[in-house]
Amino acid sequence: MNVKEQSEMRRKRAIVIAVALGLLGAGVVLFSLNTGSIRLSPSSVMKALFGYGSPEETMILYEYRMPRIIVTLLAGVGLGVAGAVFQGISRNSLADPGILGIHAGAAFGLMIYVSFFRTLEGPATLMIPLFTLLGGTGIAIVIFLLAYDRYRGLMPIRLLLVGIAIEAGFSSITLLLSLRLDENTYAFAARWLAGNVWGRDWIHVWTLLPWICLFVPLIFYRSRLLDLFTLGDEMAAGLGSAVNRNRFVLLMFAIALSCASVAMVGGIGFIGLAAPHIARKLVGAQHRYLLPICAMVGLVILVTADTIGRSFFQPNAIPAGVVVAAIGGPYFLYLLFIKKKTSL
């Protein structure tokens, strides 16, 4: 079999899997649209979806349920793709956005916000994404600066060590601040930190959409670069790519993606780790196929988790992040240990 045939095979396989995942995603979204305090029959959901429902049904569907689901699926895409980029550039299948302390930074940003404003009502809420973004990128920059060596450039081992320390430090300040909150605010913060989809309005969709629409394609255009990084720095440099500059650019894109997503759905850790893993099992390591599949896997996982958290646990809905870890964790263990091939 020659190379061309092989790549053709791979392409076909990727398309088949993409279609399958697309159907699965559509199914999950439809199921999620049927989830809520008011019982709507699937047929009335369908009717409302295409504009033939009663005004009330249309309102439930388009103003209560739809924005939330779209926020969830966008964030799933963002987290999945960001995870793939982090793993690609670090050549480490266990890397995820948490490595740069982004989640800890975002959490810190949120705590600063709630401690400072002491309110979660009113127009100030729209500032939450801003604070998490600042916290996330701020902490990433601090870690970068501390890990940067004038002569050797960015040293991965130092990056990880500094990352641990800074993250632990910020986490403890976050914990400290959280003890000072009153019960209601604390409850919101705790849910956010555990990964709760709180974006539930069209305005949240409009806030998140540009980030996803901008950075996902930008990253996709660089999928060949990611393939090169997987081969190792020397190989990449040999094949004529400005290694450090490109790595930095890709890293920035991924940080932006995951910060924006985290702002809307809280600190969900496992998706960035698990989605690329699953995608790699499905279509192999070539980023041209890996990235879109990763996005779809992230989408399916997050929407499913959010739906389960809301529908099975009433009245205190469980944050999606908890469901993701509860399902994704054992699956991950299965991948690592029970299946005979360990890919570490």
Add this chain to the structure above:
Amino acid sequence: MFMYGKNEYLIMKMIILIIWNREDQYKDGMRKMEGNFAFVLYLLAATAGLAVSLFVSISYGAKDLTLSTVWSGVFHYNPDITSHQIVHDIRLPRILGAALVGMAFAVAGAIMQGVTRNPMADTGILGVNAGSTFVVVLCFAFLPNLSYSVLIVFSFLGAALTTVMILALGSLSPGRLNALHLTIAGAVVAAILHSFSTGIAIYFALSQDLAFWYAGGVAGVTWEHLRVLAPIIILAIVWAVSMGRSISFLSLGEETAMNLGLRVQYVRIMGLTIVVLLAGASVSVAGAVGFVGLIVPHIARKLIGVDYRKIIPLSAILGAILLIWADFAARMVNPPREFALGAMVSLVGVPFFLYLARKERRSL
């Protein structure tokens, strides 16, 4: 959410282990294995440091007392004098508690790092803390009004069960049970249990209670606690020191250890038993005080090399000193107000750790 970032934190530690294993970091450490003289010197210096720390932290507190009052309160306790009560019933138990808990976490961390061959390991990594917290959360949710002693037993049980589970899971993987599989299994199981705890806490509206449980602190330590805690911790540390040789061998790598005639699995299981004892006992009194178990063995290793017969006792004393000062800072930054102990440990620990990381010369 209690300690947010736990998952990421654990995952990072796994990666470090993977990178670390590519090189044999212990090679140059081997040379330091000799040099008993230096060890005795460091041990003496550390003990002197501990004595000074105890003296200073007992002498000063939120309530301004003269030195003579303080020390007559310590040595000639008269239960009718208020100032004596302050020293004897509040300051003394809490400082001794800080010292004991510091020792326990530091030694547990040292053993963890030796047994898993992971320089970033601490009691969090094999799900010891996550396991005990998970069971404690279950108790809060389903069996409220448990007495304190029963809760401690449950918390031990959780830690032990989780450790067993991780050992079993690690053995399931292809090939033999090795440090890498152990660490990864530990980190993922910890992450899962952690999120279960969060879920239960949120569903049953317990979360802020648990945040306090997590924050760590020794302000509430009493003589009664100490009477239970001290024997367990001291015996476990003595046991740990007696196992120091085996742990050193294990830390050199499994092959080496087996060539040296070591029963690897036995040492590993005994080591983890000590860790469960130490961590379970101190978590039940002071909550999960992070960072001590990570940072102190690091310092000890920098000072005297890789021989765990030396690392363990030195870590114990350094751990005690670190927590005494962290608690002192928590009390004295703005008296009589108090701050959370965990935050103080991080404030001291993080800059120091950064300094260590900056000095890390390796470039992968």
Add this chain to the structure above:
Amino acid sequence: MKSKLSLIGVLALIITILSACGGQAKSNSTSEGASAGDVQQVDPNSKIASMSIHMTNNLLALGIKPAGSAIGGGVGDFLPHVKDMLQGTVKLGVVTEPDMEAVLALKPDYIFIEEQFGGQDRAKLEKIAPVVSMDLDQGTWRDQLKQVAAVVGKSKVADEFVKAYDEKTTRVRKLISDELGSNAKVMAIRVSAKELRVMSTSRPVGPIMFEDLQLTPAIGVDKIAEDEPYEVISKEVLPDFDADAIFLIVNDDDNAKKAYNELEKNPLWENLKAVKNNHVYTLDGQKWLDYSSLGQSMAMDDMEQLLAKQ
């Protein structure tokens, strides 16, 4: 190249669909939905949905049981001390995450919200029923109660409520001075799992203790910063407060109760003036920490009972 083009195509499609959805939602909002406007008068017998726990408590104080009410985020339920009064009331979610579908299903006549309520959520509520919005952050609980009462036409009930509270206060003040003598110095302490908090002279417990009951703050209580509800303090300085009586709140969780049991056994605690004279009053925390008309009134009842028992 082909894949790039198709990608852009897909993206464009997604954006169009999304904008269509958003657009549709917006066009709906203009075509139907009840007009909001400024509601001045509400029939107290109508179906009311209250989107704030403070609002609910004020309504309850006026003898109005809302058909639906927000729940407390910390407990994930109605607040324990008012739960009995809210039997049959529909839960409408936590204030930060209101369950819009539950509100819609309830079909309320009016929705009561606080002024600070989120903008988008408010717009959604306005489509369900007329929204009555009040600023409950300003003024004392008396002002807040009167503000709510004015809207539901129950100003008289509010006046009676305040009058009853004042009468109760006078009774309790007398009971206290009988028990402690006049000019007794008092402090309030809250015990949680890891901390000992001394409550300040500001809300939630400051006003009832030091203004209504006219107690004298123990030494150092008035030094706690005004904008802080409490300060975490070392046990070592407890004797320095030299309090004649201690109002005690123990958090409602096992660890806090254990922490208090330990504290009780401590000789330093046993030797405090207030403890020796048996002047420690364990309060029903939920009532005292709830700075609303209903909460404060219940706290006063709690105090009266505690003193009557002695």
